[in-house]
Amino acid sequence: MSDLLEVANLGKRFGGFVALDNIALSVRAGERLGLIGPNGSGKSTLVNCICGTLRNEQGSVRFDGRVIDGLPAHRRTRLGLARSFQLPRPFVSLSLMDNVRIPLLYTVEARGAHRAGAAIDDHCHRLLREVGLEAKARALPRDLTQVEMRKLELARAMAAEPKLLIADEAMAGLTHSEIEDILALLVRLNEQGVTVILIEHIMRAVMSFSRRLVVLVSGRKIADGLPEEVMRDPEVERAYLGQ
Amino acid sequence: MRTIPFLIICLAVGAAVFAGAIASGNDYLFFAGYVVMQYIVLATAWNILGGYCGYVNFGTAGFFGIGAYVTVAIHQWHPLPIPLLVLIGGVVSAVIGYGMGYLTLRLRGAFFAIATLALAVVLETLVVNWDYVGGSRGAYIVRPEAIAPFGSYIRYMFMIMMLLAVAALTVARLVERSRLGYGLATIRDDELAAEAAGVPTLRLKLIATTISGALMGMAGAPFPYYIGYLQPDSTFGFDYAVNAIAMSLIGGTTSWVGPLIGAVLLGSLQQLATVTISSAVNLLIVGLLLVFFVIVAPNGILGLIHKYWQHKSDDFVGRRRVDLEAAAPAPAADGAPGAPP
Numbered sequence: 001m002s003d004l005l006e007v008a009n010l011g012k013r014f015g016g017f018v019a020l021d022n023i024a025l026s027v028r029a030g031e032r033l034g035l036i037g038p039n040g041s042g043k044s045t046l047v048n049c050i051c052g053t054l055r056n057e058q059g060s061v062r063f064d065g066r067v068i069d070g071l072p073a074h075r076r077t078r079l080g081l082a083r084s085f086q087l088p089r090p091f092v093s094l095s096l097m098d099n100v101r102i103p104l105l106y107t108v109e110a111r112g113a114h115r116a117g118a119a120i121d122d123h124c125h126r127l128l129r130e131v132g133l134e135a136k137a138r139a140l141p142r143d144l145t146q147v148e149m150r151k152l153e154l155a156r157a158m159a160a161e162p163k164l165l166i167a168d169e170a171m172a173g174l175t176h177s178e179i180e181d182i183l184a185l186l187v188r189l190n191e192q193g194v195t196v197i198l199i200e201h202i203m204r205a206v207m208s209f210s211r212r213l214v215v216l217v218s219g220r221k222i223a224d225g226l227p228e229e230v231m232r233d234p235e236v237e238r239a240y241l242g243q
Numbered sequence: 244m245r246t247i248p249f250l251i252i253c254l255a256v257g258a259a260v261f262a263g264a265i266a267s268g269n270d271y272l273f274f275a276g277y278v279v280m281q282y283i284v285l286a287t288a289w290n291i292l293g294g295y296c297g298y299v300n301f302g303t304a305g306f307f308g309i310g311a312y313v314t315v316a317i318h319q320w321h322p323l324p325i326p327l328l329v330l331i332g333g334v335v336s337a338v339i340g341y342g343m344g345y346l347t348l349r350l351r352g353a354f355f356a357i358a359t360l361a362l363a364v365v366l367e368t369l370v371v372n373w374d375y376v377g378g379s380r381g382a383y384i385v386r387p388e389a390i391a392p393f394g395s396y397i398r399y400m401f402m403i404m405m406l407l408a409v410a411a412l413t414v415a416r417l418v419e420r421s422r423l424g425y426g427l428a429t430i431r432d433d434e435l436a437a438e439a440a441g442v443p444t445l446r447l448k449l450i451a452t453t454i455s456g457a458l459m460g461m462a463g464a465p466f467p468y469y470i471g472y473l474q475p476d477s478t479f480g481f482d483y484a485v486n487a488i489a490m491s492l493i494g495g496t497t498s499w500v501g502p503l504i505g506a507v508l509l510g511s512l513q514q515l516a517t518v519t520i521s522s523a524v525n526l527l528i529v530g531l532l533l534v535f536f537v538i539v540a541p542n543g544i545l546g547l548i549h550k551y552w553q554h555k556s557d558d559f560v561g562r563r564r565v566d567l568e569a570a571a572p573a574p575a576a577d578g579a580p581g582a583p584p
Contacts, residue, residue, distance in 0.1 A: 049437065052440070053435060054437070054441070071441055072438065072443070072445075073435075073438035074437075074438045074439075074440075074441045074442055074443045074444070075443075077438070077439060077440065077441040078441050081330065082439070084438055085435075085436065085439070089433045089435065090432075090433075090436070091428065091429045091432040091433060091436065091437075092432050092433075093428055093432055093497070094425070094428055094432070095428070096426065097430075101425065102425060102426070102429055102437070102440045102441075102442065103440040103441050105422050105426075106422070106426065106440060106441035106442045106443075107440070107441035108424075110441065126263035151348065156436075156440060157439075159440075160441055207246060
């Protein structure tokens with residue numbers, strides 16, 4: 001299989017602070033990749049650079065065979081690169097239906113699918129059903145619980161019909177059964193052919209989901225490999241538990 | 244409702260208003276009505292960028308003034324019919340709206356508002372120093388006494404401004420219900436999330452600024468003929484900006500109906516106050532009403548109506564029911580303390 005995402009020598013600074021230092025990372029199509037690291041290690045910055053929310057000063061990102069450096073975020077989403085935000089960022093004045101309708105209108109339709117309003121409505125319902133929010137289709141985001149908000153965040157990312165989905169801490173603060181729900185959803189997506197990068201602090205979730213694990217510490221990648229092996233890596237242990 | 248029936252209803256209402264004013268036999272109604280119609284256009288135009296998209300524009304007077312001074316410049320060269328002047332004013336201010344958008348739309352919140360305010364000041368300075376259109380002395384334009392078949396000229400001008408108001412409302416309603424409207428709403432709610440969902444935010448904002456600027460310029464184009472003596476100071480005055488914002492906020496910013504309600508209400512009140520008390524009371528009325536609405540109905544009259552409806556039926560949920568609390572900006576994405584593994 002070819003590489004879907006290829007990050008080479010990626011560097012990002014905030015003033016004098018080096019947030020990302022020479023990151024190299026390739027992800028094959030269909031992979032389930034876990035990305036972990038302590039707070040402030042650069043995980044979200046990496047996601048932001050890959051998705052175009054931030055500009056990287058150094059290095060390059062290739063996606064699906066083309067260099068996407070300099071492309072604005074919405075163009076990357078259209079190419080098939082979707083992400084959920086660490087803190088849910090729903091469109092607060094739009095109903096849940098309309099929240100998932102946006103990527104349909106602006107991403108899927110922009111790729112050339114021209115469907116009637118009713119077909120798009122059906123699609124919105126189907127997406128909400130998949131995350132168990134169909135009953136609240138007409139509700140506003142502020143009527144949702146935390147877990148529902150995170151599900152909406154995922155549904156909106158899924159609506160863009162991505163090739164690669166980056167879930168940025170989709171499970172923080174959730175209970176065990178809620179975590180199971182979301183994991184099952186991600187696994188299902190992956191089985192449908194979507195490559196998934198999972199950024200997570202909850203190790204149980206990361207270990208059960210990931211087929212490969214990457215560890216970031218202080219903006220550097222210190223490990224990359226099979227999850228069990230990575231967790232036994234003395235450098236990873238040191239980063240997490242101290243010496 | 245489709246656009247064509249909507250347009251027909253608007254035109255019917257406009258015709259009724261026009262017939263009523265003629266029946267009253269008092270030409271002053273046309274003078275007062277012209278200003279109200281003008282504010283419907285300005286408030287509706289403001290709302291396309293400010294309400295739908297959340298970018299507060301303090302430069303209304305700038306665009307209005309462009310329209311007015313384009314007319315003056317053309318009049319100095321060769322008088323043209325007003326509908327043509329409206330079109331030219333619209334095109335020029337659309338171009339300036341696009342340019343302003345390109346320069347300023349990367350700014351957000353107060354910074355954007357300040358930049359638009361600066362635009363009005365820059366344009367005023369340009370006009371003050373442009374002798375051809377009268378400079379700081381101002382420009383006189385003598386409007387013809389009468390025009391067939393309307394009789395007095397002011398009736399003709401009222402008619403033009405009313406058609407412009409209908410056009411503005413139709414455009415606003417089309418924008419609101421289109422893909423563009425959804426996109427603008429996401430920009431208002433959360434620009435980063437909008438980009439991540441594939442919304443080309445800069446492009447949509449530019450479209451909104453261009454449409455909004457064009458409508459404002461069109462509202463300004465007939466103004467020299469209405470006022471007779473055009474002066475930079477009052478043409479680029481802050482009143483237009485404040486009124487357009489206040490009318491939209493008082494009416495409600497989430498739908499095309501809001502600026503219409505606000506402009507009719509506030510515009511009529513101001514005209515009434517001008518006649519009965521004094522023209523200086525105008526801004527006082529705006530100020531008091533704004534304070535009142537911020538306290539009692541922060542989402543404007545539309546917000547009040549929605550609230551009332553919700554009490555009536557709890558399962559009714561408006562598509563664009565916005566609450567100021569809910570619309571408060573979300574905290575930054577990376578600020579959350581996550582539990583260490």
